[in-house]
Amino acid sequence: MSKYKREIVSYLYQNDEYLSGQQIAETLNCSRVTVKKVIDQLRKEGFQIESISNKGYKIASIPSIWQEDIVNIELKDNALLNQAIVQTQVDSTQILAKSYINEINNHFVVLSDEQTKGRGRFNREWSSLKSKGLWMSIVLKPDIAIQKMSTFNLFISLAIQEVIEQHYNIQCKIKWPNDIYIGNKKVCGFLTEMIADTDGVHAIICGIGINLNQTQLEFDKVNQSHATSLNLENGKPIDPYQFLTLLIKAIEQRYDQFLNLPFSEIKALYKEKSMIWNKTLTYTEGKKQIVGRAIDIQDNGFLTVISEDGNLHQFMSADIEI
Numbered sequence: 193m194s195k196y197k198r199e200i201v202s203y204l205y206q207n208d209e210y211l212s213g214q215q216i217a218e219t220l221n222c223s224r225v226t227v228k229k230v231i232d233q234l235r236k237e238g239f240q241i242e243s244i245s246n247k248g249y250k251i252a253s254i255p256s257i258w259q260e261d262i263v264n265i266e267l268k269d270n271a272l273l274n275q276a277i278v279q280t281q282v283d284s285t286q287i288l289a290k291s292y293i294n295e296i297n298n299h300f301v302v303l304s305d306e307q308t309k310g311r312g313r314f315n316r317e318w319s320s321l322k323s324k325g326l327w328m329s330i331v332l333k334p335d336i337a338i339q340k341m342s343t344f345n346l347f348i349s350l351a352i353q354e355v356i357e358q359h360y361n362i363q364c365k366i367k368w369p370n371d372i373y374i375g376n377k378k379v380c381g382f383l384t385e386m387i388a389d390t391d392g393v394h395a396i397i398c399g400i401g402i403n404l405n406q407t408q409l410e411f412d413k414v415n416q417s418h419a420t421s422l423n424l425e426n427g428k429p430i431d432p433y434q435f436l437t438l439l440i441k442a443i444e445q446r447y448d449q450f451l452n453l454p455f456s457e458i459k460a461l462y463k464e465k466s467m468i469w470n471k472t473l474t475y476t477e478g479k480k481q482i483v484g485r486a487i488d489i490q491d492n493g494f495l496t497v498i499s500e501d502g503n504l505h506q507f508m509s510a511d512i513e514i
């Protein structure tokens with residue numbers, strides 16, 4: 193985006209009132225002709241910009257694809273995650289995030305409208321239709337021992353679950369360790385990778401994929417009969433910027449708890465928001481496959497499963513067949 197285009201988008205986006213061409217030109221130290229050209233260009237890119245004579249210009253709506261400047265305006269007041277790298281298409285935000293880890297000292301967010309090689313657990317393909325979901329990776333750099341990482345995903349899953357439930361009024365449950373379900377349909381997957389050595393954790397790369405605005409037809413096309421989107425569940429389009437802002441704030445709060453509280457402080461809430469209790473499920477961890485029931489989650493985040501023969505098993509993570 194050209195210098196003036198970025199500045200005019202930011203200036204208009206941060207002002208609710210109408211701004212005259214003259215006012216914009218003077219503030220940004222450019223000509224009114226440049227302002228008019230940029231406004232015309234922005235309209236071609238999908239910005240809806242109202243213009244009323246004797247009043248000026250005002251952004252009515254922004255295009256569905258992420259705008260890096262607008263994302264960074266939305267995140268700029270956050271204490272922790274206030275810097276974002278935004279792309280239209282990447283192989284995977286996890287890959288791009290890892291490539292920036294040594295270049296960016298702080299924590300940061302990577303977003304993309306589309307992923308061509310989105311990956312879930314066990315390197316499963318992750319469908320990331322353009323501008324239909326939140327495809328995001330968050331890089332955090334805590335000073336913690338590797339052992340502490342066993343509960344990180346649990347705190348993050350609560351952040352995601354509470355945004356969906358509290359702000360969109362959609363009942364959803366956590367399927368330990370990496371999914372959020374609405375009823376019997378997946379709406380979100382998240383996974384945590386880390387870069388660590390004997391000195392401890394160097395960086396956490398948490399990848400989150402949330403289905404926001406897919407239609408049923410779009411799921412059928414990619415054979416995702418057991419997937420749903422927030423739009424399908426509450427019947428109206430989800431504003432990706434609003435969702436992103438709410439989620440990042442919730443993640444910051446839960447991350448602060450992760451750093452300062454033991455998991456036992458939130459265990460009761462986690463268990464209440466989880467869906468894996470009192471069901472006979474098949475748990476697979478590596479070559480180990482157990483049919484049984486989850487009966488508890490330990491303070492270290494491990495799941496306790498009682499198998500049909502009455503034996504207890506501890507899983508750090510598992511692929512659970514519902």
Ligand SMILES: O=C1N[C@H]2[C@H](CS[C@H]2CCCCCc2cn(Cc3cccc(F)c3)nn2)N1
Binds near residue numbers: 307320379
């Ligand atoms: O490449 C990337 N990965 C991360 C980032 C952004 S997207 C994100 C996906 C991470 C998913 C990891 C966990 C997982 C869950 N599941 C089950 C499932 C399947 C289909 C839909 C659904 F909601 C849940 N499979 N893996 N970049």
